[in-house]
Amino acid sequence: MNFLLDFLANPENWSGPYGIPQRVLEHLEFSGLALLLAALIALPVGMLVGYTGRGAVIAVVSANAARALPTLGLVVLVVLLFGVGTTAPVLIPLVALAVPPILVNTYEGVRGADADLQDAAVGMGMTGPQVLFRVCVPVAMPLILLGMRTAAVQVVATATVAAFVGLGGLGRFIIDGLQTRDFSSTVGGAVLVAVLALAVQGAFVAAQRLLVSPGVRGQVG
Amino acid sequence: MITFEGVTKRYAGGTVAVADLDLEVPNGEITVFVGPSGCGKTTSLRMINRMIDPTEGRILLNGVDVATVDPPTLRRGIGYVIQQAGLFPHRKIVDNVATVPHLLRWDKRKARERAMELLELVGLDPGLAGRYPFQLSGGQQQRVGVARALAADPPVLLMDEPFSAVDPIVRTSLQDELLRLQSELRKTIVFVTHDIDEAIKLGDRIAVFKVGGHLAQVAGPATLLADPADDFVREFLGRDRGIRRLSLVTAGEVRLRDDNLIAERTDVVEARDRDAPWLLVLDKDSRPRGWARTSELPAAGTMAEAALTPYHGFGRDDSLRGALDAAVLSVTGLAVALDGDGRAVGTVSREDLLGGLHG
Ligand SMILES: Nc1ncnc2c1ncn2[C@@H]1O[C@H](COP(=O)(O)OP(=O)(O)OP(=O)(O)O)[C@@H](O)[C@H]1O
């Protein structure tokens, strides 16, 4: 507890390029970018595979395989491939981390849209894309958001690896603290990451209220 | 008119769901597809709007082969109602109803107005418009399903067991509502059910299917009941086929007797002279009060003092089945025919009701 208080009470930690606000921004930048890229890959693939039922096995198996990749190992690999100084070493592993939960949940959500519902939609003259976007996706929205949320929380927690390859973010406090034996910095950094992850979680819960129809949530207001 | 011409549907795996079906569905009528489970009713229905394409043969909609029409375009012109209603859970009732108008890119306000109009037409409180499907009962959801199918005013309506998931009381009211709607709208309706009572109640024409996808008989309900084409149809109609026929004939035709009606101010002495074991005592407005047994009348006084037994009445618009029901319920064996104001116009016995059937 003292470590944390020391860390937070230190005015140097609150300003400048090495201050908490700047590090939080960097952290969110990597995380946000990684999540965005992952969503751009996983949402369309998950929707398409879920709706058509084609390629389901491949998609799910490769998503699960991606889950098993050791993130740190991937970071090192990408550094070896691309060299230091780019953001690729952070982004690629983070995207690899975020794709599986988004893809699998989107796939499950769209696939699970009630058959009667799709039958009614087709029977009324909706085209394939209309059935997908006007019926299946809205109905799958809770699961899709759950996937996004899981991915976001994991990405935020894992984006600390950026510090290993000389990039910013909250990982800096942890790593620099370890190196200089300044444990208040390490603990402070870790707590900040946890708080940020919780905040992201909260943001998604709020988004849920906006993006999921009350009719799907099963409660109005 | 919908015409099936030599239509066969063979599914992958070899199941023949529909075998060489030739059938005409006339415009402006309700044609019911009925038959045991798996006999190809749903398959036949879904071939009309190309949810399924036939393996052989063709289906014409007012002379146009449906196979030549782009499926979404075809379907937007055909109302479609399924068993579980299939309402979109994420959309409000009004938007559910306006689905096809939206697909047809109607003006938003016009689509909304039309949706509200339809809610009213199917007997729903317009106050439900802003609700979501989960906030409605099963029967209400089914009404919304019908409203949604009617939204763009399609001439043809396909209904696949639309009322089979609701309880019997709600089902009866939905059936009545459909008949009322149909008397106004005169749509060409194909209605699938496996309930023969529903078929008889709703169908102008009934197509009975047997397993293997063969058409066993097509006929109006009265003909079907009176003259089943073969043993399969006879069996399917069930033992009480005769009783069912009674519900198709209105009681307006039956011959009544009125020499057993008697005003309550009549003297018992005069009443005893009547040649009837039971007398129906009427009040001064000719409304029945009850039956008096002629052999047990009081020694003196008027009929107003006689001991009475309850009577059971029927209206002229009721079916023969209703009249027979009234006669069976009464210890006298007689049913009382009532006019629109509840005045007795005559009585009829069980025997006469049944005899009339064969006359
Ligand atoms: N997609 C399919 N693939 C293979 N066989 C099918 C398929 N759909 C239906 N069948 C078979 O075709 C036959 C007719 O099915 P259909 O759904 O038309 O029957 P139905 O008369 O509507 O029955 P029910 O009263 O149970 O709804 C059945 O034997 C069924 O098993």
Ligand SMILES: [Mg+2]
């Ligand atoms: Mg069926």
